[in-house]
Amino acid sequence: MSGISKENYLSPIIPPDVKVKDIRLVKATNESLKDIGYLITSPDDVTVQNGKFDIVPWPTKGWRALDPNTGNEAGTTEGSMEIYWEEDRLYGKNHAIATDSNHYLLGYGNFPSQSASISNSNISEPSDISSVFIWSSDYHPDGGQLFFPTNDNETIVDEHQSIASSRITTTTLDGIALDQIVNVILSFGIVTQHILTLKSIKIEQLLKNRHFPDFNLNNFCLTVGETNDQILSKDDYRKQVDAYLCDDIGTIHFRILIPIKIRNNNNNNNKQDMKIYLENNTTTVEQLLQQIDISDSGNLYLTSIDTQRIFQNNENLTNLNTQNFILLEENETCVVSIEKERSLSITDNNDNTNEVVRQRFRTSATIEDIMKENNIDYRNEQFLHENDFVPAESTPLSYFTSPIHFQLVKTILPFAATIINTEDNNYSLTFYCSSSMSIERILEIACQLFRIRKKYYCLHQSGRSICEGIVLKVLDTVDDKFEFQLMYMVTIKCLISYTN
Numbered sequence: 001m002s003g004i005s006k007e008n009y010l011s012p013i014i015p016p017d018v019k020v021k022d023i024r025l026v027k028a029t030n031e032s033l034k035d036i037g038y039l040i041t042s043p044d045d046v047t048v049q050n051g052k053f054d055i056v057p058w059p060t061k062g063w064r065a066l067d068p069n070t071g072n073e074a075g076t077t078e079g080s081m082e083i084y085w086e087e088d089r090l091y092g093k094n095h096a097i098a099t100d101s102n103h104y105l106l107g108y109g110n111f112p113s114q115s116a117s118i119s120n121s122n123i124s125e126p127s128d129i130s131s132v133f134i135w136s137s138d139y140h141p142d143g144g145q146l147f148f149p150t151n152d153n154e155t156i157v158d159e160h161q162s163i164a165s166s167r168i169t170t171t172t173l174d175g176i177a178l179d180q181i182v183n184v185i186l187s188f189g190i191v192t193q194h195i196l197t198l199k200s201i202k203i204e205q206l207l208k209n210r211h212f213p214d215f216n217l218n219n220f221c222l223t224v225g226e227t228n229d230q231i232l233s234k235d236d237y238r239k240q241v242d243a244y245l246c247d248d249i250g251t252i253h254f255r256i257l258i259p260i261k262i263r264n265n266n267n268n269n270n271k272q273d274m275k276i277y278l279e280n281n282t283t284t285v286e287q288l289l290q291q292i293d294i295s296d297s298g299n300l301y302l303t304s305i306d307t308q309r310i311f312q313n314n315e316n317l318t319n320l321n322t323q324n325f326i327l328l329e330e331n332e333t334c335v336v337s338i339e340k341e342r343s344l345s346i347t348d349n350n351d352n353t354n355e356v357v358r359q360r361f362r363t364s365a366t367i368e369d370i371m372k373e374n375n376i377d378y379r380n381e382q383f384l385h386e387n388d389f390v391p392a393e394s395t396p397l398s399y400f401t402s403p404i405h406f407q408l409v410k411t412i413l414p415f416a417a418t419i420i421n422t423e424d425n426n427y428s429l430t431f432y433c434s435s436s437m438s439i440e441r442i443l444e445i446a447c448q449l450f451r452i453r454k455k456y457y458c459l460h461q462s463g464r465s466i467c468e469g470i471v472l473k474v475l476d477t478v479d480d481k482f483e484f485q486l487m488y489m490v491t492i493k494c495l496i497s498y499t500n
Contacts (some may be wrong), residue, residue, distance in 0.1 A: 010105050012105060022113070036058070057072055071246075077096050080095045081096070082095065086110060090106040091106060092106045109131075109133075180199055182196075182197065182246065182251075183249065183251040184251070184252050186206075186207075186255075187254075187256065188256035188279075189281040201241055202238055203232070203237045203241060203254075206241060207237075219260060220256055220258055221256075222246050222254045222256060222258050224252070231257065255279065259277055262275075262276065262326070264327045276288070278317055281316075282316065283318075284313065285302050285317065286313035288317060290328065296484040298330055300332065302317075303326050306324050308373075309365075309369075309373050322355070334361060334397050335360050336406065337359075337404070338358055338359070338407075338408055339406065340352055361373075361397055364396065364398065366395060366397065367394070367395045367397075382411075382432065383406035383411065385406055388433060388437065391431050395429060395431070395449070399451070416430055416482065417437075418484070419433075419442070424450070435471065435472045439467065439470055455486065457489060458488070458489055461475070461483070461485070463485075466484070
């Protein structure tokens, strides 16, 4: 085939006395493809990434030898192979390669001497497409080729369904014996899908059809029947549908389960991670918590490894986009209320009540976590606490006493005060305030957040004590930022340890 031009690919010159040789069709099986290839159930089974796609020369059979240094010199490419009929000619276009010779004539529906492509006539006898006349066959030396159909949404049509269509399209119908099909019910809670399918189809093929475009076997599992006694493994997905018993009316019922893992955040070593199968698409957080049997525990709360927010009891588990949960007790959480200014309208009747949003978070959460959860940009809005200061984004919620109340305000407090606790490994915190805030109030806020007693501490700046009566605006500042040291005033310290 070397040296054939683009024109010869599409309009080959065929001798007038060409002879016809019948080529029998052989069903593709692993046995018939031995030494040449093998069948797979999914194109994902053989990829370069998983190391199962080898770039090697195709094996040679018969008299034709393979040219030296061919078949394993290229890289990888992929694309669709478009095959279509135009009048009585069968064409192919290989979109995986971008060359002039990627479009070619595969064969004829009529004998070549009678074809429109030979007679140069615009009239062609319609072909019954029961056979195809092939003029040439190219033997590629490059191996590791994977072919699979993209129109894999075959549908079984029963005698009561219409096959009429307003679109001009080609529909291929195959007759199938009734004893070769089976009814399958696939359900997840109250959501049920009835499928009429071939008994020979594999379960993984059934799950990849158009009914379940987002079905991921890595996140779900199947069980047969009404109980969880027979949960299918990954190997089971490669079995045929009819490997499983039908009910009395000849139907196989598969139920979708979502495995979820719950980690108990309690320090008790006797408590291990729990695994529960979610069987219903309407299950709420509250219903899941009722299934968890933990003695000597008060109120329990649920969160996940992906968020600091505590899920509300009425939230649907399938909407949380996670399968890994964390179980918390009440002392590991805190309540946050955010008061938002309400935009009044004519129908509000001068109701000045602001909107209040109440949420629960883990005590390890920070102000930034609350901002992300509520889509708040601190450059435009801030959390005002106790009417006079705004904690920095990095401030842990554990600094506050639950319930924690914030006002969401658009007024930006410009001055940043950073307090360094010299008695606690120089740990620091930052908050924003106005220039009229006094040193006494700054000390009070710092002691409140550090959870220490104010009467034992004072503030220093640059190594010198500061009078509590002065305000920030009388102090020198750089870029509206102040830094203070929290100093311990008591000279005698003692450490008391208690052991039982």
